Amino acid sequence: MWFFKRRPVVPVVRFSGPIGFATPLRPGLSISTVAPGLEKAFSLSKLPSVAVVVNSPGGSPVQSNLIFKRIRQLAEEKKKKVYVFCEDVAASGGYYLAVAGDEIYADPSSIIGSIGVVSATFGFDKAMAKIGIDRRVYTSGDAKVLLDPFQPEKPEDVARLQAIQKDVHDVFIGVVKDRRAERLKGHDSELFSGAFWSAAKALELGLIDGVSDVRTKMRELHGDDVQLKLVPFGPSGWLSRFFRFPRLTSASETEHVERLPYTLAEDLLSAIEARALWSRYGL
DSSP states (O other): OGGGOOOOEEEEEEEESOBSSOBTTBOOBOHHHHHHHHHHHTTSOSSSEEEEEEEEOOBOHHHHHHHHHHHHHHHHHHTOEEEEEEEEEEETHHHHHHTTSSEEEEOTTOEEEOOSOOOOOOOOHHHHHHHTOOOOOOOSSTTTTTTOTTSOOOHHHHHHHHHHHHHHHHHHHHHHHHHHGGGOOSOHHHHTSSOEEEHHHHHHHTSOSEEOOHHHHHHHHHOTTOEEEEOOOSOOSHHHHTTOOOOOOSGGGGGGOOOSOOOHHHHHHHHHHHHHHHHTTTO
16 A cells, blocks of 8 residues: 555765864774775665765875775675765865766865875974974884974985875876766866866866755655665764774775774874865865
């Protein structure tokens, strides 16, 4: 009878925050924290759609790639189409996650892009010399103090870092070109410069497929009675930090298990790093 009819369900996975490191309020986005939720999302419904919401300024390129690959593996295994919806920001590693989608949508005010690689640090050597502090480091390898912020910067060290950045950038570019293919409209010098744009310009460049939100798009695809079911990654917040134990999701991920509790100092540094990532996009 009609009252036994179940509403169609679309699982929704939400990636929010920096990728690869923790903040005081929640664990960072990494393959070990998101893998169980992704497995559940791709097995939750008989509908051929999975929605992914991205609100991230980026972070670790390695974790971005691992999460990207897991989404694509599950999409192929489960024969699902992935729809990505960008919120405030899908930039740098956040856009890396977005291109896991078969179609990408954004809000008119979303910030999209930043397809590049950045490293930042400080130089304290002049301040140390001014106040008379000596830096004493003993190594068994010439490169062990590469780009040490307490020593003068060396051109050869910078060149080595830039070579690594180019390798990482090339991987990012290859993924975007493979996933967006003929939809990309801009020149490589513009698309992959590290610049970021509003949704309108991102659509013009082929970085996204349209302007929409998850509820509107899923209703267009599956009818007005479609139900969106958020699939959480696990406990978060202050209380969970007192009961954090290693969670093994697969044999290959045991190396990423946290073995020591976070200290207040580490939380503070993570918060500063996260704030710096968001502030690049005016948020």
